[in-house]
Amino acid sequence: xxxxxxxxxxxxxxxxxxxxxxxxxxxxxxxxxxxxxxxxxxxxxxxxxxxxxxxxxxxxxxxxxxxxxxxxxxxxxxxxxxxxxxxxxxxxxxxxxxxxxxxxxxxxxxxxxxxxxxxxxxxxxxxxxxxxxxxxxxxxxxxxxxxxxxxxxxxxxxxxxxxxxxxxxxxxxxxxxxxxxxxxxxxxxxxxxxxxxxxxxxxxxxxxxxxxxxxxxxxxxxxxxxxxxxxxxxxxxxxxxxxxxxxxxxxxxxxxxxxxxxxxxxxxxxxxxxxxxxxxxxxxxxx
Numbered sequence: 001x002x003x004x005x006x007x008x009x010x011x012x013x014x015x016x017x018x019x020x021x022x023x024x025x026x027x028x029x030x031x032x033x034x035x036x037x038x039x040x041x042x043x044x045x046x047x048x049x050x051x052x053x054x055x056x057x058x059x060x061x062x063x064x065x066x067x068x069x070x071x072x073x074x075x076x077x078x079x080x081x082x083x084x085x086x087x088x089x090x091x092x093x094x095x096x097x098x099x100x101x102x103x104x105x106x107x108x109x110x111x112x113x114x115x116x117x118x119x120x121x122x123x124x125x126x127x128x129x130x131x132x133x134x135x136x137x138x139x140x141x142x143x144x145x146x147x148x149x150x151x152x153x154x155x156x157x158x159x160x161x162x163x164x165x166x167x168x169x170x171x172x173x174x175x176x177x178x179x180x181x182x183x184x185x186x187x188x189x190x191x192x193x194x195x196x197x198x199x200x201x202x203x204x205x206x207x208x209x210x211x212x213x214x215x216x217x218x219x220x221x222x223x224x225x226x227x228x229x230x231x232x233x234x235x236x237x238x239x240x241x242x243x244x245x246x247x248x249x250x251x252x253x254x255x256x257x258x259x260x261x262x263x264x265x266x267x268x269x270x271x272x273x274x275x276x277x278x279x280x281x282x283x284x285x286x287x
């Protein structure tokens with residue numbers, strides 16, 4: 001066994017990894033998810049909102065990070081629709097509006113046709129300037145957003161009537177793939193106005209460790225990568241999904257299948273590799 005494992009060609013390892021990823025995808029394997037405290041905190045923040053509460057959804061990500069962030073963005077929109085809050089969409093990333101449009105089409109228009117644009121949700125679109133945009137909208141949103149993403153004056157949109165700045169929002173939900181994103185919302189929105197602005201977020205795995213120092217004071221809850229998305233998705237679906245929810249609301253849990261199996265393989269290979277190494281060292285020492 002030692003000689004076999006010592007001399008095994010790397011191509012067999014690549015094949016094993018391919019199978020560990022491909023088979024769960026083909027079988028659409030799903031494994032039980034148990035929500036952590038951070039996911040429950042995000043869920044509870046949104047669950048505590050009253051009907052008609054204004055909520056800002058900032059989608060600061062692009063198609064490159066959709067694999068991690070798409071499922072949580074979909075779950076956020078579904079949860080907000082179920083709570084019947086007023087949804088204000090915006091983006092600091094140039095491709096963010098595409099992510100907003102996808103969720104409006106796939107969630108609001110598909111499953112909540114009773115919600116009307118301009119009365120229940122509005123798409124303010126993208127503004128360039130990164131954190132500069134945040135610095136402005138926390139005090140004077142209309143200085144930058146004079147129209148929505150379709151060019152309609154905000155004065156003609158009913159749900160914009162009393163909105164002067166982000167401090168008017170009961171909650172900010174940010175989906176972030178990097179700069180500018182959650183860190184900048186914390187620094188330039190929550191920190192200057194800790195009593196007026198509350199923020200929860202979802203982010204990529206590499207970004208999450210940079211945000212942990214802000215928990216729980218400036219950031220009550222955080223979803224980290226596809227794992228966090230799957231946990232929050234389960235909480236939302238357990239309460240609002242019914243017996244047979246559409247597959248688009250289970251993407252986070254489905255994408256966790258190949259990741260879990262691949263991680264188990266990696267752990268196994270590390271253990272086997274160390275056993276081969278130390279066994280070889282012992283054999284060398286006894287010669």
